[in-house]
Amino acid sequence: MGEEATALPEIDLDKVDEVVDPFLGKKGIMIPVLQNLQEEYGYLPRPAMEKAARKLKIPVSKMYGVATFYAQFHLAPRGRNIIRVCKGTACHIQGASKISDRITEILGITTGETTEDYRFTLEEVACIGACALAPVMTINDNPHGRLTPDRIQEILDSYE
């Protein structure tokens, strides 16, 4: 990773207490704890998982097993902005791959990757249910529809 990698904020482990404490002594809480940790840090940092496991008296091997089983959990840091390019049938026909090619051209990352400055993570999704807007992508929770490759730069520029 380049210089920018240092731009990653330090992991504040006190936040683990805030996330985990409401769950102490309860059962069946592993997934919600992981979800909330991810919400807090943007991904699941190892020291945070280790601390949470210790507090909850859950073997860290079990926690890691669950975290790696579900696609929703991420063990590496992700970008501040998550781009999800829809590759559903309608978008595919309307040229979704040209959209992701253009993003790759601009950001230098392919699906599943994160830019070195942690500004963007690029993902693919099967369908976001906005076929009328095909081809479509979301950035964070904002949909961007009826895309053409030449609009991409401008859209990306609007995210810091």
Next chain:
Amino acid sequence: MSKVKVTIDGREVEVPAGSTIYEAAQQVGVEIPTFCYDPELTRVGACRICVVEVEKARALVASCAAPVGDGMVVHTESERVVKARKNILRLILGNHPLECMTCQKTGDCKLQDYCYYYGVNEAGFEGEVKELELDDTNPFIRRDMNKCLLCGKCVRKCEEINGATAIDFMNRGFISNVGPAFDDPLEESPCVFCGLCVDVCPVGALLPRESIGKGRPWQVEKKEVVCPYCGVGCSINLHIKDGEVIDASAVEDSPVNRGHLCTKGRFGWDFLQSEERLTSPLVKQNGVFVETGWEEALQEVAKRLTEVRQKYGNDALAGLSSAKVTNEENYLFQKFIRELGTNNVDHCARLCHSPTLAGMEKAFGIAGMTNTIEEITGAGVILVIGSNTTETHPVVSYRVKEAVNNGAGLIVVDPRETRLAVEADSFLQVRPGTDVALLNGLAHLIIKEDLVDQKFIEEKTEGFEELKKTLDGYTPEYVEKITGVPAGELREAARLFGAAEKGSILYTMGITSHTSGTNNVLSVCNLAMLTGNIGEESTGVNSLCGQNNVQGACDMGALPDKLAGEHSIEEKDTGLTAVEMMKAAAEGEVKAMYIMGENPLLSEPHLEHVQEAMEKLDFLVVQDIFLSETAQKADVVLPAAAFAEKDGTYTNTERRVQLSRAAVAAPGEARADWEILCGLANKLGMNWDFSSPEEIMKEIASRNPNYAGINYQRLEESKGLQWPCPDLGHAGTPVLHREGFARGRGKFHPVEYAPPSEETDSYYPLWLTTGRHIFHYHTSTMTGRSRGLGSHVPEEMVQVNPEDASRLDISGGDTVEVASRRGKLNARADLTDMVPPGTVFMTFHSSELAVNFLTSDEMDAEAKVPELKVCAVNVRKAEQSH
């Protein structure tokens, strides 16, 4: 239980309702292949190789998980079944390295066996294959996860039996794998290397590293021996090829360990082959050891012992027997010393078990763990006090784990947050040396909340009223002041223990190695009697012995105040205890010592004093398998055979006498301790004519009424006999005090809390408590010379709480000076919450950093056990880090 009728491959069988098809098939002798099934683990039905055809069922069913139904007709090898199994095997082969030529598992591999049976030679289709890195970083287990079938037995053994839960499944789909969190190597995980996973792996994914390339299963002969380490006394199969041990495994049908071992039993046998083994008698000439023949060495010992006796009298001699050697050898050793005219014989049980002997005899009339290890699994609540069971008696901790899985409550009392403490329902983090106050506090609450067993107290005990009076003052608030345990937590624990129908108490040296050792034991006995937890299955006062023959050595009379069979010696004739011997040697009263299989120069407290004592001796003879720290000081060293090299019996912590047969030859000229003793006795004119340990056992049986019904033939036919075994028709006694107490009534002994022998002050403000960890054993004489165990934890560190560390400006890994009123040493600091603020911890395994330079030799007045568990120290950053 209702039964159902099923037909399996044309054979009708009646089995209990709820049995699986697999279990029913086993009853009629039909073998069904399995990868993921293990009778003691959760059924997962993951591998599908055990599928069978059930008439009228649409799909094939997994026989290991599917229950039988009445009238069910099952075909285990129908055309459909065989086709399915072949497909499963092909799918596995498509992603399995075909390295059978060199794979250590060849000949003992289920995949190979089933492919052979079903004639499957190749996958027949191509696809992606796994390319995972080999994990070969630890000295015990080689992990090649490319060979893994994902049956998950290793995961379940680790979680359900050991409890370490170091590994689990990770990822999903094709890239699924098994391993530690974050895909770390095992070395960096919570793995304790018990090897349970290795032994259940159906293929070559998990292999014992030391054995690779050393022999094929069919070249190996398995011989059963008793483990040389802790007092659990597990049975081990040594795998022997061409006279050399190449591997070990647990004996499946041992009533003690039923197929389980810990890392020491599983991987710690290789000290047998160490280059450092003593192979010839050594006599010191001009300060240098010279190899001699046996005749010459024994002659020298006889001559020197006789000289000392003539010059200074019989009581100038003292002997230390050993809790590591057999009953027969202990019996002969004390006989030898006593025939020399002195009762100055003791052994290391002085440092651990002696308060149990003293306390239990007073309370119950007979001393020994009251119940069996296996019964722990049936307890309703378990109180573990002063025992880091997970590390010191791992196989017992598996039973605690099983009990907890069965719903038992767990209370742990310890100054440190041990692994059991983490898992406990109630963890009472007690200040070192305040156990009497804590136990009195529990008893106080149990009486106050009317949780006592009134019927038991009235019918079977005496002294309750006096006890009640003493306990009156031990209110939770008062106890909190002494122990540091919050009153509320004490209340919860008392309710948990008092309410359970069956309560089992486990303790180890955290109870005994104190100046209050005997009183601690008495308080434990009080608590057990108060709640009626004596004389029934899954209850009891369960003292866990440190060494594999502590109980036996005591039963044989290797004690200064007792002969074999608990015949006490008149007080005026009582000999010196271990610690007293050292003091007497320092004062010039003891002039010659005979030490067999013990290493007091590391194990005794206040080592500087012990060193001086040893140096003052006129004559020291040491009999050992290695040139231990003590042997180096000797005038004559006699090389002994190790556990696997001789016949004999050991009595484990649960009073089970087990026979262990020689499996390999002793190196060089080394001889069994009993042979050496016989040779020496005859040199001194004692006219012994024992030709085998079996003959010695005959004499033991005639001396010790508890052993009267024990002989080698019976031991061979059984899996050991638990004493008392008073006659040849007696099956042994798993539970003591069933028909009432040996002394008539159980006696409550009111005991008051007394502080440890020394207090902290401004110079020595911290408590030091000592103990062991799982990878080493006692003074590391054996484990330090095991390739795996010796290299895995190379360095002794001092555990310091981060709060203390920050106050003392110490960072993790810093070299610190630990000083007590007797000595000091430099060690690196391990910052951990496992110890509470105000307390530091070290083990006594290391010779470079011998913690017993710091510990105190103040003794319990009755049992003469030294206070190894608590002394006051000062910790500061070392001036010169090195």
